[in-house]
Amino acid sequence: MSTTEVFINGLGLIGSSLARAIKKKNEEIVITAADKDKDTLDYAIANKIIDRAAGNLAAVKTADIIILATPVDQIVTTLHELSKMQLKKDAIVTDVGSTKQTVLKAAKELIQPNVTFIGGHPMAGSHKAGVTAGRADLFENAFYFLVAPKAKDKQIEKLQLLLQETNVKWFEVDASTHDKLVGQISHLPHIIAATLVNRTQDEFADSPLGMKMAAGGFKSITRIASSDPDMWSAILKTNTTILTTQLAKYQQQLSEVQDDLKNGNQENLYNLFFQAKNSRDKLSNQKKYILPDFYDLFVNIPDKVGAIARVTQLLACNKINLVNLQILEIREEIDGILQLTFMKEIDYEKAKKILSGQEYRIVKGE
Numbered sequence: 001m002s003t004t005e006v007f008i009n010g011l012g013l014i015g016s017s018l019a020r021a022i023k024k025k026n027e028e029i030v031i032t033a034a035d036k037d038k039d040t041l042d043y044a045i046a047n048k049i050i051d052r053a054a055g056n057l058a059a060v061k062t063a064d065i066i067i068l069a070t071p072v073d074q075i076v077t078t079l080h081e082l083s084k085m086q087l088k089k090d091a092i093v094t095d096v097g098s099t100k101q102t103v104l105k106a107a108k109e110l111i112q113p114n115v116t117f118i119g120g121h122p123m124a125g126s127h128k129a130g131v132t133a134g135r136a137d138l139f140e141n142a143f144y145f146l147v148a149p150k151a152k153d154k155q156i157e158k159l160q161l162l163l164q165e166t167n168v169k170w171f172e173v174d175a176s177t178h179d180k181l182v183g184q185i186s187h188l189p190h191i192i193a194a195t196l197v198n199r200t201q202d203e204f205a206d207s208p209l210g211m212k213m214a215a216g217g218f219k220s221i222t223r224i225a226s227s228d229p230d231m232w233s234a235i236l237k238t239n240t241t242i243l244t245t246q247l248a249k250y251q252q253q254l255s256e257v258q259d260d261l262k263n264g265n266q267e268n269l270y271n272l273f274f275q276a277k278n279s280r281d282k283l284s285n286q287k288k289y290i291l292p293d294f295y296d297l298f299v300n301i302p303d304k305v306g307a308i309a310r311v312t313q314l315l316a317c318n319k320i321n322l323v324n325l326q327i328l329e330i331r332e333e334i335d336g337i338l339q340l341t342f343m344k345e346i347d348y349e350k351a352k353k354i355l356s357g358q359e360y361r362i363v364k365g366e
């Protein structure tokens with residue numbers, strides 16, 4: 001039997017996590033990937049996440065399974081491009097985009113004989129992005145939507161077998177139901193988190209200390225505001241009608257709270273929190289389908305040339321695997337704060353010990 005070939009377009013958090021899961025189960029499957037970012041492909045080759053890096057879509061021609069894992073507007077563009085290319089007989093094209101109606105509409109152009117489109121959407125991820133944040137167990141126990149009006153059972157099973165190592169819970173649904181559901185539980189919360197952060201920032205425009213005093217509650221409700229703007233603006237663009245309605249209903253609830261406050265309606269205000277607590281407590285009691293933890297360490301960086309390079313060098317020399325690095329504050333003549341993100345607690349602990357033994361001060365994460 002010939003080796004299965006997989007082509008992945010977009011090797012960020014989701015694309016690379018799927019690649020890792022595929023390789024974990026079947027090392028012999030050949031994975032070719034394309035990404036607009038060359039460093040991403042270099043990293044993936046160096047870390048054996050994929051076998052071949054492609055400069056364009058040409059290699060899709062020999063692929064048995066094509067996975068589209070770019071921001072959702074780019075998935076639509078790629079589907080238009082694929083519809084003009086000759087794909088392999090019996091090829092399966094799938095995607096991981098967060099909206100499905102727009103994607104399914106574009107996929108209708110894939111009318112080649114024996115080519116099947118299966119819309120997909122894993123309901124797990126993170127506010128972290130990029131190939132370095134991906135992991136084989138990212139989707140463990142998460143729901144994975146399938147929207148496949150034209151696919152036969154055999155083809156769906158083929159995709160499920162390829163992604164078996166992800167250990168997801170498959171859930172077949174139609175595109176419109178999908179977009180309404182994720183609009184309410186995922187897209188609307190991202191809009192609320194982003195607007196809350198911006199509103200609060202505006203409120204404290206003249207007193208930056210206010211924002212710095214934010215406590216646990218503000219941080220947990222706004223965690224997802226750290227998500228990638230490219231990805232989220234693309235999601236909103238492809239779920240506009242549904243989100244407009246959902247936002248209007250949400251605004252209505254906010255207005256009711258405002259009225260209750262103005263009128264001193266304590267009973268309504270009590271019920272607001274009582275009902276919400278009941279529903280939210282039930283959610284917490286469900287089995288944990290949630291995101292894997294990352295470990296963030298915040299380090300004060302002296303205002304010296306090469307100080308950041310020395311941190312990464314120290315970590316590399318001690319074989320500490322860093323998944324993300326972000327400069328949080330850097331102003332002239334003021335020390336900067338570097339946010340170092342680790343996937344494993346052991347890496348985080350080692351880094352903390354090594355850096356605090358040097359000239360660095362751990363400012364958060366102790």
Ligand SMILES: NC(=O)C1=CN([C@@H]2O[C@H](COP(=O)(O)OP(=O)(O)OC[C@H]3O[C@@H](n4cnc5c(N)ncnc54)[C@H](O)[C@@H]3O)[C@@H](O)[C@H]2O)C=CC1
Pocket residue numbers: 009010011012013014015034035036037040069070071072074075096097098099121122123124125126127128129130131228231235
């Ligand atoms: N991040 C999350 O939690 C989840 C994201 N999704 C969906 O998965 C898709 C990918 O998201 P992530 O992996 O999180 O984003 P990401 O930003 O980590 O990765 C996207 C990758 O696509 C590449 N890319 C962008 N435009 C491209 C183009 N035109 N051609 C080739 N490569 C291109 C980027 O360089 C990047 O490596 C999106 O459609 C998103 O809606 C689905 C479930 C969860």
Ligand SMILES: O=C(O)C(=O)Cc1ccc(O)cc1
Pocket residue numbers: 097098122123124125126127186224291
């Ligand atoms: O980080 C979070 O809380 C998420 O909500 C992850 C996520 C982001 C986008 C999706 O389409 C599905 C899941």
